[in-house]
Amino acid sequence: MEEKRVRTRMAPSPTGEYHIGHIRTLLYNWAFAKKYNGDFILRIEDTDRERFVAGATDRILEVIKSYGLVWDEGPQVGGPHEPYFQSQRLEIYQKHAQILLDKGAAYYCFCTEERLEKMREEQKARHVVSTKYDRLCLKLDKSEIEKKLKDKVPYVIRMKVPDNKEITFNDLVIGDISVPSSDIDDQVLIKSDGFPTYHFAVVIDDHLMEISHVMRGNDWIPSTPKHVLLYQAFGWDMPYFAHIPNLKEMGAGKKLSKRFGAVAAKEFLDEGYLPEAVLNFLMFLGWNPGTDKEIYTLNEFVKDFSIEKIHKTDLVAFDRNKLLWMNSQYIQKSQISDLPDGKAGLKSQIFKFFGGKYDAAVIEKILPLLQTRIKTLKEFADLAGFFFEKPKVDKKILSNNWKNHLSMAVEVLESLEKWGKSDIDEGLLSAVKEKNFKTGEFFMDFRIAVTGSKFTPPINESIVILGKYEVLKRLKAVLGSKSNIKY
């Protein structure tokens, strides 16, 4: 038997911002295709004209690219199965609906939404276990149908679900799943606006685009039987299905919620997370190599990823704490300068993140002091602000002895001939000893006077970069405003 070429896909709907969970699913699909030298296809499922959001497609495409993931076929790049927008494939769906109609596997339905609503209410009132279409229009004979069609009565096309059939399919991560056909509604295939429903379009496109593996969130499990039925009605081979655990918020709640932080894929980037770090974090949400290795590049992931290793579980918590840790790992290990291959170093990333607000040369100089202290790019501003602008100093947080401390610092630093770290260390430390200051207390006052903060990078190393003139200016400014106080 010939093995099918591996082709996976991700099919976003342009109904809003791209969710971080979608990036995770996309990543798995992408990696699986790459692992087997297959193709990863991107398809836009824009069949819902009511929820359609203008510009959403472009934004989705942008985010995916900003995470460094690329598709082999799809929008912008094209491919052998164009078009990749479902809204441009309407005739294809119509044609296939006709095939099913001819086979008796589908039928016209002229019921109005009002009637369907009423029908469901009645079913509920009678405590029917699960509401389903009552197949009223299945009783229509040919002439009635033709007349309604001729009169342009709005209609949908429904799938005719076989009676008393056990629908079984194999899921690569879950195993065999089977559902009685009596539990499945006569699904709408073509909506009254002529557009296909998701269930119909997805099956046709996956088949036509020769998708070999369908990997998606496990919330799709209940609708997979509908798809199976469609494959069978057409007489097509089914792709392999693999349903992966969905993401949930830590603690209370289920879905990821804005209440707990970023949700949209783009937000994480805006908050100063590195794409590689987010991806690395995402890899482990439902998958594990079975070793202790946790830091993974994309290439390593492609190599080690396998569907067998996907965790067979229901929900996976999105631990923002661990993401933060992961990001800090990547920041710490980042090269500061740009790499020879053109990959942006930490310096460039920070420069870009803040839109050029901070001078790149200064960023480069101070980064060694900050690399172990920032967990996101955004935090750079909090910790490094004093390098770029004069801080506000709250004198209330200084020690009682602050004036003596700062006066000594001015005296010592002013007399320094060389402005190296060891010169500063030695000068200050010996003076501290000589004057019998408490080392910690002195340096804290000194730190606050120069930076305005109690938590900073190493102070002596910082002032080396800040420069003698600037440091003395800051010390004198703090002293000066209080110099009229005499003891």
Add this chain to the structure above:
RNA sequence: GGCCCCAUCGUCUAGAGGCCUAGGACGGCGGGUUUUCAUCCCGUAAACCCCGGUUCGAAUCCGGGUGGGGUCACCA
């Protein structure tokens, strides 16, 4: 409610009948290094949902219960 799926530390997970006194990582706690904050290092607490069965032996297999989740649209 019907149907479907799931069940190991707080979290992500390792674990495919004996290697489990259940391992790793994040987080927590304690300590060390340190002029602050971090980093780094060391240590520590913390889990097999319950009940039956199979077996010489079960976190691992089977059954039931309980709990959680998903889904039941002319949305995807």
